[in-house]
Amino acid sequence: MVAATFQPRAAYSKVSASPMPVEAPVIRTVLLMMLSLDALSRGAALARTLTAKQNLQNMYSVPSWYGVCMTVTRGDAQRREQVLAAALTVFATFGYRKTSMDAVARAADISRPGLYFLFAGKEELFRETMRQELDRALDDVRTALAAPDADLDARLVAALDANLGRYVGTHLNEGVDELLEHGTAQLHDMYDGHRGAFLDTLAEAITDSGRSATAGVTARQIAEVLQAAGEGWKHRVADREEFVGKLTTAVGVALRP
Amino acid sequence: MVAATFQPRAAYSKVSASPMPVEAPVIRTVLLMMLSLDALSRGAALARTLTAKQNLQNMYSVPSWYGVCMTVTRGDAQRREQVLAAALTVFATFGYRKTSMDAVARAADISRPGLYFLFAGKEELFRETMRQELDRALDDVRTALAAPDADLDARLVAALDANLGRYVGTHLNEGVDELLEHGTAQLHDMYDGHRGAFLDTLAEAITDSGRSATAGVTARQIAEVLQAAGEGWKHRVADREEFVGKLTTAVGVALRP
Structure with missing residues (x-):
């Protein structure tokens, strides 16, 4: 498969202006390099999977693989945060389809391989970005509802605002909603699940x-x-x-004593 | 202005493959034809304006202009209806920007000049389409609220459904909303006015x-x-x-005895 699509003459002419016959050793070297790169990228993919699993367990080391002992430091968790924050802005501004991994890498000030080390691809990055967003919203809702010195009306207004008002009045408001409403294929039923959990709460x-x-x-x-x-x-x-004002009206109407 | 942009050689070469010098009489004839077309289109524009005014007064004749007595028959009012119905579907399907007068003419089974006789351009056509849509919705709302043998809850549900539910469950639902929400520049504050009138009612x-x-x-x-x-x-x-079910819940919650 690799050999079938390999075109030494075309590849060589990019480096030197005058085409030259390519010798067998050169081809062998290039093929070896490509195989090495392939092995490296498979290794990175496996490491990534392991990293994701470890992150879930809040642990920061990965067991050795092929004799190489890798340590995922706290620096990676911070970078992850940094990437997810940048990704939200880029996705919300340009939409899912028009967002490239390159654009996110630039916005997060991280290298392209660095980004691919943390997230396997655009779909995974998008899902993680939205998952973090929705988890944070639900945490804020629970905090608002648990406020000790506020009556029910005030707590409900704060909870509704924490979930629905996060981006109201900012330039990301339409964009984030668009991602949640129309990113169904990528998010599966994550957003529906979130809305159900919010209603339950x-x-x-x-x-x-x-x-x-x-x-x-x-x-x-x-x-x-x-x-x-x-x-x-x-x-x-x-x-x-104004949004909080409207929510106050809604709670007033829906919970008339 | 006409003379400056007139390119006889280029125009001629489209008709005949071998370029020929264009004689003065030919240029004069073409210029005269263009001036006549211009006068005709000005005439049509004036007739259109008069037609629109007369339509507002529900009258079906236009005073003579340049000695030509025009009669706008009931056929024109029917054609207008036919065009507005087709225009709503085309606008809602393709959006304002991507809709052409040609596409509406084809959908309404009317000639392009016939369409331009009824509506000066895309913006006017769009405004009239949405105006008719909103007027009809408000009429239906008033009818629903005036139903003699229904209690308040049922009348409110029917009124909300008449205004907001018209396209729910059809393929035009998203499109019509998009037009109303984002056609602000073309509609001025028509939609805001409609929403206010609905609330008042x-x-x-x-x-x-x-x-x-x-x-x-x-x-x-x-x-x-x-x-x-x-x-x-x-x-x-x-x-x-399902929409009517949700509205019933809303009315039940908002108007608890």
């Missing part, structure tokens, strides 16, 4: 307060209406302050 | 029922939450039946 807080269960309306239904209203407003408001 | 029906004015929540606020929730759901539901 809201409904639980409403149930705990004892403010639902009147006139046949369930806590889950109240949560659904609040979520839908927030989604309806997030691209209509001028800034986050 | 909903709020009036809620006020009339005497079901608001509890716990500091106004009828207008209830209407706003219902509108936002409907807008949040309209691109998430699978079909119109």
